[in-house]
Amino acid sequence: xxxxxxxxxxxxxxxxxxxxxxxxxxxxxxxxxxxxxxxxxxxxxxxxxxxxxxxxxxxxxxxxxxxxxxxxxxxxxxxxxxxxxxxxxxxxxxxxxxxxxxxxxxxxxxxxxxxxxxxxxxxxxxxxxxxxxxxxxxxxxxxxxxxxxxxxxxxxxxxxxxxxxxxxxxxxxxxxxxxxxx
Numbered sequence: 001x002x003x004x005x006x007x008x009x010x011x012x013x014x015x016x017x018x019x020x021x022x023x024x025x026x027x028x029x030x031x032x033x034x035x036x037x038x039x040x041x042x043x044x045x046x047x048x049x050x051x052x053x054x055x056x057x058x059x060x061x062x063x064x065x066x067x068x069x070x071x072x073x074x075x076x077x078x079x080x081x082x083x084x085x086x087x088x089x090x091x092x093x094x095x096x097x098x099x100x101x102x103x104x105x106x107x108x109x110x111x112x113x114x115x116x117x118x119x120x121x122x123x124x125x126x127x128x129x130x131x132x133x134x135x136x137x138x139x140x141x142x143x144x145x146x147x148x149x150x151x152x153x154x155x156x157x158x159x160x161x162x163x164x165x166x167x168x169x170x171x172x173x174x175x176x177x178x179x180x181x182x
Contacts, residue, residue: 003098004119005151012151017119020141021134027076032134033143034121041091042164043121043137045084046102050129051106053080058103059171062117063152065159072180073171076149086168093161098152100162101180118146124132 005012017035024033048055054077064070078086083104087094094102094115099102104113111130114122123134 001096001121001155001157003096003117003153004147005153006147007149007151008181009175015119015147015150017144018141019138020144022144029124030173032121032123032126032131034123034134035119036121038114039051040095040119040121041087044115044179045087047123047126047130048080048087048104050127050133051080051111052105052108053083054078054108055080055083056105056107057083057086057169058105059165060101060103060164060176060180061099061162062101062176063099063154063160065154065156066162068166069163069173070176072169072174072176073166074174075169075171078095078169084170086165089168090161090165093158095164097155097158097161099154099158117152118150120144120146138173 002014004015005091006015007013016037019036021032021034024031039154057075057078061068061073062070100115101114107125109125111125
C-alpha cells in the first residue's frame with residue numbers, strides 16, 4: 001500500500017524520491033523542500049525534537065472516505081509530547097494514504113513543518129540544528145519534481161484511522177482553501 005504512484009493506469013507503481021532537498025524562495029521567506037525515500041514521520045519527529053513548543057497542528061482532510069467533512073482541522077496549543085504522540089500513533093496512516101496534509105507550527109520560533117499528500121516536506125523558519133539535520137540525511141539538488149502523471153491512493157484500510165485522528169484531539173474546523181483542493 002502506498003500513497004503516491006507514478007502513472008495513471010492499472011500499472012501505476014509506487015513513487016520513491018531520493019533523499020534530497022532544495023532551497024526555494026517564496027514570496028515572504030525561504031523554505032526547504034525535502035524529498036525522502038522513507039521515514040517521513042520519523043524525520044518530522046527528529047525536527048520537532050529540535051524545537052520549542054507549544055505547537056499548533058493543522059490537519060487538512062481534502063479527500064475523506066468516511067462521513068467526515070473535507071475541511072481544515074486546527075488544534076489548540078499542544079505540547080511537544082502531544083504532537084509527537086499524534087505523529088507516532090498515526091504514522092502508518094499519514095505515510096501510506098494520500099487523503100490529507102499535515103502542518104505543525106511553533107509560534108515561538110515561527111517554524112512550520114508541512115508534510116503533504118505528495119510525500120514532500122516543506123520546512124519554514126528552521127533553526128541551525130534542524131537545517132544541519134536535513135543536510136546530514138539529504139543531498140542538495142537543483143529541483144524536486146512531483147511525478148507527472150501521478151496518482152494518489154486512499155485506502156479503505158485507513159478509514160478507521162481517518163475517524164480516529166479526528167477524535168484524537170479537539171479540532172477547530174474551517175473550510176478548505178483553494179490551495180487545499182486537489
